[in-house]
Amino acid sequence: xxxxxxxxxxxxxxxxxxxxxxxxxGVIVFLVLVALVLPSIRRxxxxxxxxxxxxxxxxxxxxxxxxxxxAADGRVVAAVRPTLYAxxxxxxxxxxxxxxxxxxxxxxxxxxxxxxNNKLAQEKSQLDAMEVDYQRARxxxxxxxxxxxxxxxxxxxxxxxxxxxxxxxxQAFHNGAYxxxxxxxxxxxxxxxxxxLQNARSNLNLDNDSLDFNIKAKKLAHDRQQLLVKDxxxxxxxLHVRSPVNGQIGQLFVAPxxxxxxxxxxxxxxxxxxxxxxxxxxxxxxxxxxxxMPAQISGNGNQWQGKVSAISPEVVGGEVAxxxxxxxxxxxxxRQNQRLSVxxxxxKRENVLTVARGSFVDESGGRYAYVVHDGIAVKTPIRVGxxxxxxxxxxxxxxxxxxxxxxxxxxxxxxxxxxISD
Numbered sequence: 001x002x003x004x005x006x007x008x009x010x011x012x013x014x015x016x017x018x019x020x021x022x023x024x025x026g027v028i029v030f031l032v033l034v035a036l037v038l039p040s041i042r043r044x045x046x047x048x049x050x051x052x053x054x055x056x057x058x059x060x061x062x063x064x065x066x067x068x069x070x071a072a073d074g075r076v077v078a079a080v081r082p083t084l085y086a087x088x089x090x091x092x093x094x095x096x097x098x099x100x101x102x103x104x105x106x107x108x109x110x111x112x113x114x115x116x117n118n119k120l121a122q123e124k125s126q127l128d129a130m131e132v133d134y135q136r137a138r139x140x141x142x143x144x145x146x147x148x149x150x151x152x153x154x155x156x157x158x159x160x161x162x163x164x165x166x167x168x169x170x171q172a173f174h175n176g177a178y179x180x181x182x183x184x185x186x187x188x189x190x191x192x193x194x195x196x197l198q199n200a201r202s203n204l205n206l207d208n209d210s211l212d213f214n215i216k217a218k219k220l221a222h223d224r225q226q227l228l229v230k231d232x233x234x235x236x237x238x239l240h241v242r243s244p245v246n247g248q249i250g251q252l253f254v255a256p257x258x259x260x261x262x263x264x265x266x267x268x269x270x271x272x273x274x275x276x277x278x279x280x281x282x283x284x285x286x287x288x289x290x291x292x293m294p295a296q297i298s299g300n301g302n303q304w305q306g307k308v309s310a311i312s313p314e315v316v317g318g319e320v321a322x323x324x325x326x327x328x329x330x331x332x333x334x335r336q337n338q339r340l341s342v343x344x345x346x347x348k349r350e351n352v353l354t355v356a357r358g359s360f361v362d363e364s365g366g367r368y369a370y371v372v373h374d375g376i377a378v379k380t381p382i383r384v385g386x387x388x389x390x391x392x393x394x395x396x397x398x399x400x401x402x403x404x405x406x407x408x409x410x411x412x413x414x415x416x417x418x419x420i421s422d
Contacts, residue, residue, distance in 0.1 A: 055408050055411055056409075060355070065352070068288070077277070079271070082244050092110070092257065094256045098252050113239055120235075123225065123228055133221075144211055155200035163193075166183075247271040253265040273330060276324060277323065277340055281344075286320035289344065295307055297324060298342075309325035356390060357390055366392075371403065372404070383395045
C-alpha cells in the first residue's frame, strides 16, 4: 500500500483576534483604494467622449518675448523693368538678342522712318529760309536807320542855318539895311526848318520802334522754327532705341526687320541692380502689413536684410501682393523668378502670454481652447490677440503652465469635456 500524508497533517487553529485584525486591515485598504480611484472614475464618467492621445498635440502656455511675423515664399522680380516702344512707324533693325547684357545708352534697335527723316529735312530748309529773312531784316533796318539819321541831321543843319539867317536879317532890319518883309520871310523859313527838324526827329524814333518790332518778329519766327527742328531731331535720334539702364534684355516683342506702327512694343530691359522679392500674404495678415516694415530674406544658404517697399491695394484669391526690397549691398548671383523665403516682422514685444500656434485657433475662431487636467480636456473660453508663425498671443482665459490641446480638437466634436486615453 502507498502511504498518504494523513500521518503528517496537522490542524492549525486560527486565533479569533488575529482574524478580526486581518478583516479590519482589508477594509481599510479597500476604502483607501476607493478614495483614490473614485474621483478619476467620476471624471471619466462625466466626460462626454474619449480620444486617444496619439491623435492630439499639446503645448504649454508660457510668458516671454513675442515676435509677430509673417512667413511667405516669394520670387525675385526686377523693380525696374522698362518696356521700350517705337516713336514712329518704320522698319526695325534689332542689334541685340534676348538675354544679352546691355549698358545704359547702348543702341539696341534702329527704326528706319523715311517720313520722319523727310520731315526733318523740310523743317531744316524752312529754318534756313527764316534765318535769311531774319538777317535781311537786320540789314534793312540798319540801312533805314542810317537814312533816317541822315535826314534828321540835315534837318538840324537847315534849322541852324535858318536861325542864323533870321538873326542876321533881324539885326540888319534894326540897322535899316533890310525891310520888314525880308525879316518875315527869314522868320517863316526858320519856322519851316524847325518843323522839318521836329518831323525828322519823330520819324527817327517811330521808324526805329517799327524796325525793332519787325526784327523781333522775324527772330521769334526763326526761334520757333529752330525749336521745331530740335524736336524733329530728337524724334529722329529716338529712332535709335537706347537702353535706359544697365541690365539685360528681357523679351523681344518684334521680329528682326519687321515693320511696326507708332507706339508698338519693341523690347524690355531688366535692371538686375534693382531686384525685389514679390510675396503674397494671406488677407488675414495683410491688415497688419505696412510699408517700411523690416524683413529677412533667405535662400541658397544666405540671408539678407530687407524692408517692405510696396503693398497692393487689392485682394486677389484671398491674398495681397507685396514687395520686399533688399537693404545694403545688392545680393549677387540672383536670377529673375528665383524662389526665396521671406519673413516680415510686424511687431516685437516682451512679457507676453503665448502658446504654440495650432489648428485650434482656426477651428474655434480663437474663442475657446481645451485645457488638460488629470487626463480630461476641458473646454475653456479664451481670447487671443496677434498671431505669428509659431505662436499665438493669449489675452484672457489661460495662465502660465496650462497644458492646451493645439491640434486634433476636431475629434472632440465641440464637447465640453473629453477623456484623453492612452
